[in-house]
Amino acid sequence: MTERDTSQRKSSLDVSPEAFAQISSGAVSLVQEYFAHIAERPVRAPNHAGKTLAQIETELGNEGVPLEKLFDECRTVLDLSRHNGHPRFFGYVASPATPIGAFSDLIASALNANITCWRSGPAGTEIERMVVQWLGSLIRYDDNAQGLLTSGGSMANMIALLIAARRTTGVSTASTGLWQSGPPLTIYASSEIHMSIPKAADILGLGRDHVRTVECDAELRLDPAHLRQLIEQDLRDGFRPSCVVASAGTVATGIVDPLTEIADIAREFKLWFHVDGAYGAPGVLDPGKKDLFAGLERADSVSLDPHKWLYVPVDAGCLLFRDEAAARAAFSTDDADYIKVHGHIDDEAFAFWDYGVELSRRFRALKVWLTLRYYGRRRIAAAISDDIALAHYLTEIVAAADDLELLAPAELSICCFRYVPPHLKTQLAGDTDLTALNKHLDQLNEHIMSLVQTGGLAYLSNANVKGRFALRVCITNFRTTRNDIERTVEIVREAGRKLSSE
Ligand SMILES: Cc1ncc(COP(=O)(O)O)c(C=O)c1O
Secondary structure (H helix, E strand, O other): OOOOOOOOOOOOOOOOHHHHHHHHHHHHHHHHHHHHOHHHOOOEOOOOOOHHHHHOOOOOOOOOOOHHHHHHHHHHHHHOOEOOOOOOEOOOOOOOOOHHHHHHHHHHHHHOOOOOEOOOOHHHHHHHHHHHHHHHHHOOOOOOOEEEEEOOHHHHHHHHHHHHHHHHHOOOHHHOOHHHOOOOEEEEEEOOOOOHHHHHHHHOOOOHHHEEEEOEOOOOOEOHHHHHHHHHHHHHOOOEEEEEEEEEOOOOOOOEOOHHHHHHHHHHOOOEEEEEOOOOHHHHHOOOOHHHHOOHHHOOEEEEOHHHHOOOOOOOEEEEEOOHHHHHHHHOOOOOHHHOOOOOOHHHHOEHHHOOOOOOOOOOHHHHHHHHHHHHHHHHHHHHHHHHHHHHHHHHHHHHOOOEEEEEOOOOOEEEEEEOOHHHHHHHHOOOOOHHHHHHHHHHHHHHHHHHHHHOOOEOEEEEEOOEEEEEEEOOOOOOOHHHHHHHHHHHHHHHHHHHHO
16 A cells, blocks of 8 residues: 555545544444335325425535434435335235345445446446356356346346347448338237336337237237247238237236247248346246246246346346347447547457447346355255245235235246235126126225335235236245235225225
């Protein structure tokens, strides 16, 4: 260590070693306290719009504020948040943060590397490329996958669609708009696809209505025969089929599409085969679920979100692919002098901007790397298997109950069901017109969901399952126990009884 240069600038932002120690210990105690008592909090504190701002100072003053006051205000922010780390948080697909994940973000922010390319973040770039390769191998896609970490599944899906479209047109980079390069491109995905796919088609100028909706079978899996029909019809009508998107874990019910059959059709018609495994791909780590994912290895690209089911804090999405030349053809550009990498060769000239949208990128790989290394493959896989087992346990409880109805069984770790007052359950089994009854049950369950969410004891979301309003429990939470599942069922029942007696 060289001696500190005492002539250095005395910045208005410097802090003394004592102040530094206070910031560190204050922040660490806040995090420790949060994790230690998370299960005792309401999943969602009683809240209304404006309550947070009413409880903190909202004027930006000229002078700084004492640290104790800032940490007090942070406590208010924690108190008034919704806690996806609570053991009875089942809404959406959100892994709780682990301590190693949370502190990884601290380290990444302290380093503050901007992972645009190797030159800008040499260590971070090498770690990210290694982590991407690990993720490809972890989900049994490819041991040498390439790709990049993204803000999440939506961004990964959008990047995949652009790569696919540019490959179909054969026209590289931005000189020609996708819509100007010949007949309109078409994309194929099931009615259960995540909304980020039509949204990406819109953003890329392909048009939402050029995402063809493939019908699903009774179990909500994409129907390959209908996929083939749609492609053939589009070819007859002069469109250019570009890409088929399959789900490895749909957002509503967690269904995995028949990947092998879809891969065959994609190959036959020379379509890019993208698998949206943003939520479900890590499910392959459960030995009982492995076979569902057969065919994933044939995808041209796969989205997978470590922040969904690999217990990494947001944000951490990932797009994996094999054909890195196709990605480069879609994104690399010579338009700007300031991004030219001078004097570097091969790996040192590597740039993530050649693979995606973002230029400035935080060091997301650090938390993925440390989480995977800290726990190891075995402990991560065990947590995923436990989540799946809990969803199956809930399915059993629902199937055996006289006041609940299973709307979609748990393929992975999502269970969709609804409350049905016992006196109405027998009517459901009859062959009369059920339209009015279903409408009533849709409304009742919507109110149940709201009551449960505001009650703070559990948090579940909703899904539309074949036109029915379903209560959706998604378990990607390593704190959840069987007891939490039983309590949640009771919480739903209590809300159901209360609302149906009103
Ligand atoms: C299957 C699927 N794909 C994509 C996404 C979008 O991911 P993100 O919210 O990280 O953008 C989700 C989000 O829930 C999802 O479940």
